[in-house]
Amino acid sequence: MIQEKFDAIVIGAGMAGNAAAYTMASRGLKVLQLERGEYPGSKNVQGGILYADMVEKIIPEFRNEAPLERRLIEQRFWFMSDNAHTGMHYRNDDFNEEKGNRYTIIRSQFDRWFAKQGQAKGVLLLCETTAVELIQDPYGKVIGVRTDRSGGPIHADVVVLAEGVNGLLGTRSELRPRPQPSQVALAVKEMHFLPAEVIEQRFNIKGDEGVVIEAAGTISKGMAGMGFVYTNKESVSVGLGCLVSDFAENQTSPAHLLELFKKHPSVAPLIAGSEVKEYAAHLIPEGGYKAIPKLFGNGYVICGDAAQLNNAVHREGSNLAMTSGRIAGEAIFQIKSRRDPFTADNLALYKQMLDESFVIKDLKKYKDMPDLLHTQASNLFLTYPQLVTKAMENFVRVDGTPKIEKEKHTFSSFRKARGALGLLGDAVRFARAWR
Amino acid sequence: MGIEAQFQKVEEKLYQNRYLVDAGQPHIKIAPHEKPSKNLLAMTHLCPAGCYSEAETGQVEIAADGCLECGTCRVLCEPSGEISWNYPRGGYGILFKFG
Numbered sequence: 001m002i003q004e005k006f007d008a009i010v011i012g013a014g015m016a017g018n019a020a021a022y023t024m025a026s027r028g029l030k031v032l033q034l035e036r037g038e039y040p041g042s043k044n045v046q047g048g049i050l051y052a053d054m055v056e057k058i059i060p061e062f063r064n065e066a067p068l069e070r071r072l073i074e075q076r077f078w079f080m081s082d083n084a085h086t087g088m089h090y091r092n093d094d095f096n097e098e099k100g101n102r103y104t105i106i107r108s109q110f111d112r113w114f115a116k117q118g119q120a121k122g123v124l125l126l127c128e129t130t131a132v133e134l135i136q137d138p139y140g141k142v143i144g145v146r147t148d149r150s151g152g153p154i155h156a157d158v159v160v161l162a163e164g165v166n167g168l169l170g171t172r173s174e175l176r177p178r179p180q181p182s183q184v185a186l187a188v189k190e191m192h193f194l195p196a197e198v199i200e201q202r203f204n205i206k207g208d209e210g211v212v213i214e215a216a217g218t219i220s221k222g223m224a225g226m227g228f229v230y231t232n233k234e235s236v237s238v239g240l241g242c243l244v245s246d247f248a249e250n251q252t253s254p255a256h257l258l259e260l261f262k263k264h265p266s267v268a269p270l271i272a273g274s275e276v277k278e279y280a281a282h283l284i285p286e287g288g289y290k291a292i293p294k295l296f297g298n299g300y301v302i303c304g305d306a307a308q309l310n311n312a313v314h315r316e317g318s319n320l321a322m323t324s325g326r327i328a329g330e331a332i333f334q335i336k337s338r339r340d341p342f343t344a345d346n347l348a349l350y351k352q353m354l355d356e357s358f359v360i361k362d363l364k365k366y367k368d369m370p371d372l373l374h375t376q377a378s379n380l381f382l383t384y385p386q387l388v389t390k391a392m393e394n395f396v397r398v399d400g401t402p403k404i405e406k407e408k409h410t411f412s413s414f415r416k417a418r419g420a421l422g423l424l425g426d427a428v429r430f431a432r433a434w435r
Numbered sequence: 436m437g438i439e440a441q442f443q444k445v446e447e448k449l450y451q452n453r454y455l456v457d458a459g460q461p462h463i464k465i466a467p468h469e470k471p472s473k474n475l476l477a478m479t480h481l482c483p484a485g486c487y488s489e490a491e492t493g494q495v496e497i498a499a500d501g502c503l504e505c506g507t508c509r510v511l512c513e514p515s516g517e518i519s520w521n522y523p524r525g526g527y528g529i530l531f532k533f534g
Contacts, residue, residue, distance in 0.1 A: 127525075130523075
């Protein structure tokens, strides 16, 4: 079907693939981009929050045209027990700046727009085309791909694997391992549609302002996981995710957990009367720094979720994905400009550049956090949220009990649940993983 | 009428979605087995689209039409060879309207 040879083939039209394709095409490289969905975004799922800085570095004027939902001015963290939440809310009018810092987006719309920008720079985008196999020469160098369309293989100097967390090409060619159940979270999400003014009233916002709620606690039944509520223009995204290994061990239904989260007395009023228009599920890489595979080799680089580039602590993924795609594109352009071959030695430039960026630096900072969340899940997500709720109730409820007794009761409940040494150990463990 | 009755069933959730089903070409297949492994049996609870079910004879079966292509079963059951997992043909499968 395609006889010509390309400078680069990009697998996938998500954040990483679109960033890589745009970066290379805008520098004059001949780029083929393959997407298995009907249109870019039709297979992609995200909460989702877009971080402006990383888009600006690729398309500085994106705010003029990109489909953005709401500019985020408030972040709420909820520590949840069955009937309560203890919250920390951070709202700052400075976020109402001309160039917003974070926005909610709807991926099927954003990805379509992003891919179109690449096409305008000359990217040849083929949708409804699944890449089924990498072609390697006798020395193991990746030289192209085979697709499920009729026609022979398609060749290129280099292949950018931006195929997502669940990509098959890289694992089948043994360029990266299949993710372990403890390295990925399964998240489910629903789109709840409500009139814009109802959303604005319920979340105390106006115009294009938006609110994000991140929730942890008994909603995940002692598993390592989180829930979220994000405001879009005329919809609210409600979702919840836990580690696949925890789901498997507990034989829990994610759909049922989502139903319980929606019925939680703190969440239900926010989405009451909504019309649900979609139910989605997706894996999120949670393995952190230690789960990152080898990022480059002879004739290929790996970007985005396929490379486990996701910051589970800060809930950042799409920005790491698009930054890795951009850097891969820049590295490939440099190598091409020098007329050097795309050997592993030369493509190591991609990793060097990525190591210098916030992507690897942030993941390195939290390298011990995934292990901690995994081994301490039931303390962090079940015991402590219940203790905090009880402590808050002791503080707030007035019932004639002298305050000194209430305080004693609160302290003894913490000691009883974790022991004095346990409390200290938990604090030390957490501080160590955080620093 | 228990509390469970108020919860929306997975099948009802899937009705809201848009699919293009590649009839007769399931992209996930289960290998013949007498007794399912713990992970395969767990899929009858875990699959967010409720694609997996347990037959009366104890084997696990799949109807992949409602699959959301998350890959959970691939991560849990592909290494042992109990299932084979492919993408649907280009353009087929779940087509997220919002994602």
